[in-house]
Amino acid sequence: MISRRALELATAVLTGSFGVAVVVSSLDNGIGWSSAGVDAGTFPFLTGIIVVLGSLYNLVRGVVPAATLASVPIAITSIELRRLVGLFVPAAIFVAAIPLAGMYVASALYVFAVLAIPRHQSVPRALAMAGATALALYLVFERMFQVSLPRGALASALGF
Amino acid sequence: MDNLQELLHGFTIAVTVPHLVLMVVGVLLGILVGVLPGLGAPNGVSLLLPLTFGMQPVSAIILLSSMYWGALFGGSVTSILFNIPGEPSSVATTFDGYPMARDGRPTTALATAFGSAAFGALVGVILITFLASWVAQAALAFGPAEYFAVYFLAFASFVGMGGAAPIKTVVALALGFAIAAIGIDTVSGSVRLTMGVDELVKGVSFVVAVMGLFGIGELLVAVEEEFHARAVSSKIDWREVFRAVGRLPRHGVALLRSAAIGCWMGITPGGPTAASFMSYGIARRFSHRGRHFGTGEVEGIVSPETADHAAGTSALLPMLSLGIPGSATAAVMMGGLMIWGLNPGPMLFVDQKDFVWGLIASMYVGNIVAVALVLLTVPVFAALMRIPFVVIAPLIVIICVVGAYSVSNSYLDVVMMLGFGVVGYLFKKLFYPLAPLVLAIVIGDKAEDAFRQSMLISKGSLGIFFANKLVTCLIVGGIALLLLPLLLQLPRLWRKPASPATDAPVQERAII
Numbered sequence: 001m002i003s004r005r006a007l008e009l010a011t012a013v014l015t016g017s018f019g020v021a022v023v024v025s026s027l028d029n030g031i032g033w034s035s036a037g038v039d040a041g042t043f044p045f046l047t048g049i050i051v052v053l054g055s056l057y058n059l060v061r062g063v064v065p066a067a068t069l070a071s072v073p074i075a076i077t078s079i080e081l082r083r084l085v086g087l088f089v090p091a092a093i094f095v096a097a098i099p100l101a102g103m104y105v106a107s108a109l110y111v112f113a114v115l116a117i118p119r120h121q122s123v124p125r126a127l128a129m130a131g132a133t134a135l136a137l138y139l140v141f142e143r144m145f146q147v148s149l150p151r152g153a154l155a156s157a158l159g160f
Numbered sequence: 161m162d163n164l165q166e167l168l169h170g171f172t173i174a175v176t177v178p179h180l181v182l183m184v185v186g187v188l189l190g191i192l193v194g195v196l197p198g199l200g201a202p203n204g205v206s207l208l209l210p211l212t213f214g215m216q217p218v219s220a221i222i223l224l225s226s227m228y229w230g231a232l233f234g235g236s237v238t239s240i241l242f243n244i245p246g247e248p249s250s251v252a253t254t255f256d257g258y259p260m261a262r263d264g265r266p267t268t269a270l271a272t273a274f275g276s277a278a279f280g281a282l283v284g285v286i287l288i289t290f291l292a293s294w295v296a297q298a299a300l301a302f303g304p305a306e307y308f309a310v311y312f313l314a315f316a317s318f319v320g321m322g323g324a325a326p327i328k329t330v331v332a333l334a335l336g337f338a339i340a341a342i343g344i345d346t347v348s349g350s351v352r353l354t355m356g357v358d359e360l361v362k363g364v365s366f367v368v369a370v371m372g373l374f375g376i377g378e379l380l381v382a383v384e385e386e387f388h389a390r391a392v393s394s395k396i397d398w399r400e401v402f403r404a405v406g407r408l409p410r411h412g413v414a415l416l417r418s419a420a421i422g423c424w425m426g427i428t429p430g431g432p433t434a435a436s437f438m439s440y441g442i443a444r445r446f447s448h449r450g451r452h453f454g455t456g457e458v459e460g461i462v463s464p465e466t467a468d469h470a471a472g473t474s475a476l477l478p479m480l481s482l483g484i485p486g487s488a489t490a491a492v493m494m495g496g497l498m499i500w501g502l503n504p505g506p507m508l509f510v511d512q513k514d515f516v517w518g519l520i521a522s523m524y525v526g527n528i529v530a531v532a533l534v535l536l537t538v539p540v541f542a543a544l545m546r547i548p549f550v551v552i553a554p555l556i557v558i559i560c561v562v563g564a565y566s567v568s569n570s571y572l573d574v575v576m577m578l579g580f581g582v583v584g585y586l587f588k589k590l591f592y593p594l595a596p597l598v599l600a601i602v603i604g605d606k607a608e609d610a611f612r613q614s615m616l617i618s619k620g621s622l623g624i625f626f627a628n629k630l631v632t633c634l635i636v637g638g639i640a641l642l643l644l645p646l647l648l649q650l651p652r653l654w655r656k657p658a659s660p661a662t663d664a665p666v667q668e669r670a671i672i
Contacts, residue, residue: 004590007586007589007590008590010586011586011587011590011592014583014586015331015335018335018338019334019335019338021355022338022341022353025352025353025354025355026341026352026353029345029348029350029352033620036347036348037347037612037615037616037620038611038612038615038616038620039348040345040347040348040350040352041352043337043341043608043611043612044337044338044341044352044353047334047335047337047338047341048334048338050330050331050334051331051334051335051338054327054328054330054331054334055331057327058327058328058331061327075589075590076384076589080384080385083383083384084380084383084384086383087379087380087383087553087557088380088582090554091376091554091557091578092578094557094558094561095561095574095575095578098561098571098574099571103561103562103565107558107561107562110554110557110558111554111555111558114550114553114554115550115551115554118550120548120550120551121551129551133555133558137558137562140211141562141566146214147210147566147569148569149562149565149566150565150569150571
């Protein structure tokens with residue numbers, strides 16, 4: 001269970017630290033006025049400052065919740081959290097597997113795993129769907145639009 | 161009547177067999193994403209975008225815009241039959257559409273919705289036909305200062321009228337600007353904000369951002385709830401379709417008023433969602449049957465649907481003539497335009513006549529195609545609602561991953577896309593608006609260039625933004641919009657002990 005307050009704080013910290021990174025990084029490009037006009041870092045610097053200030057405001061609003069915030073104190077219930085993790089973690093593993101297994105193998109494995117392991121579909125049906133996914137990707141991208149998808153370190157080691 | 165001649169020429173481009181096929185494909189895909197909860201017009205258009213890179217710009221925009229029409233119609237189908245809005249902009253349609261369908265009149269509800277939606281879209285397209293080239297003509301005389309002022313006004317109106325918490329809108333906008341600035345600076349050629357990652361020199365493609373924000377982000381929001389599709393009968397009685405459409409003129413006042421609200425909200429970046437809520441709220445207040453709203457009133461369907469489609473269509477006007485998109489979907493399409501090598505803005509009307517008028521003509525045809533197809537396919541798509549979400553979700557993830565990769569064959573893009581997905585989820589959950597973020601990513605560079613060029617012209621004096629009447633008006637208007645939320649807060653602070661905000665504006669509810 002995650003409270004609305006915690007989520008607000010986390011998001012404000014996230015946007016705020018990005019803002020700080022932008023401010024620091026734009027200082028390298030110079031801020032202000034030079035012979036070539038407005039320096040390259042000025043605009044990012046200003047947006048970074050706005051992000052930082054806005055995030056601070058949101059942070060304070062998150063700590064001292066207004067009436068509207070208090071009416072929905074819980075942002076994510078534990079059941080919702082489980083569903084979220086159930087979607088996101090396999091997706092992240094899938095993305096992490098792409099450099100090694102390649103797009104085709106990784107997506108076929110991903111579809112199979114998501115459908116068969118929680119028993120949403122029977123194993124043969126999940127297998128069929130996984131195969132169909134990889135085939136559809138191949139036909140649409142490699143054939144129709146001639147975009148070559150990564151085959152992965154494993155496939156190149158095997159000589160494909 | 162130059163415009164009419166150009167329009168006729170446009171029809172010769174739009175009404176060809178390949179383009180009609182593209183329209184049918186686009187509309188069907190659009191209805192599909194519209195029907196599926198967790199996918200909407202901006203997602204659908206961004207998912208399709210990588211496939212259009214190799215196409216002719218006219219064909220590509222016809223495909224994407226047809227998908228947009230299809231998604232707008234598809235969203236209403238599930239609102240009425242399942243009480244599940246397929247699109248945020250069709251939430252208001254559920255209020256009266258579902259009760260009417262549940263009372264055994266699904267055909268009447270659907271036909272009323274589609275009929276008024278088509279009317280709204282028609283008003284929007286007519287507006288574009290007559291106004292767009294005129295606006296573009298006026299904009300041709302713009303210098304960098306005027307351009308910056310227009311951009312400023314657009315950004316300010318998100319803050320003032322967007323309906324989300326103003327500071328959250330400001331943060332979303334500024335984040336977008338910062339993301340747009342990553343990579344090589346077009347003016348000085350220096351590398352900015354790469355934070356030591358060499359691959360970021362090429363910048364962050366907005367396709368990667370929208371795939372994550374809308375694709376993965378919405379998916380994460382959608383997976384939280386389990387959808388229970390309890391459908392009312394989805395059989396279509398064709399005689400009732402014509403009877404329902406025939407009864408529409410009786411609601412002429414509501415139709416015209418809603419179309420006007422929709423067009424206004426579409427051109428200023430209020431967007432279709434705010435438009436449909438506002439139109440519904442106003443209809444309930446002014447209709448003499450206002451007390452019956454929520455129980456299946458015809459006007460309760462007519463008002464949000466007309467405004468929704470009028471706004472969706474007219475959002476393309478500022479995109480075409482000024483290069484400033486009026487909605488999130490229009491922002492995605494505009495990013496597409498830039499990838500296809502076009503420069504959105506007034507020069508389109510001079511350099512790319514075929515493209516502009518082909519698109520405008522295709523809007524007329526595409527909406528007719530959409531009405532016909534959506535009526536024919538209601539039973540099919542209603543059946544699709546029974547496909548479990550667990551099957552659809554991984555497919556959407558794969559489409560997003562492959563799409564992000566294919567933008568520039570970069571694995572880093574895929575990882576960033578997933579990161580944007582998390583951001584999109586957090587923002588959606590906490591009511592940070594996504595449209596200004598996407599808008600800023602798409603036109604951030606242009607706004608910055610306009611600012612720096614005007615500074616070069618004026619040798620560093622901000623006075624250039626008050627140099628003539630037009631610029632001054634735009635800038636003052638923008639500042640007024642920025643301050644609007646503050647001004648609205650003041651009376652509330654005084655009244656606070658007496659009445660806690662009972663009269664929250666309709667738009668605010670639209671966001672929540």
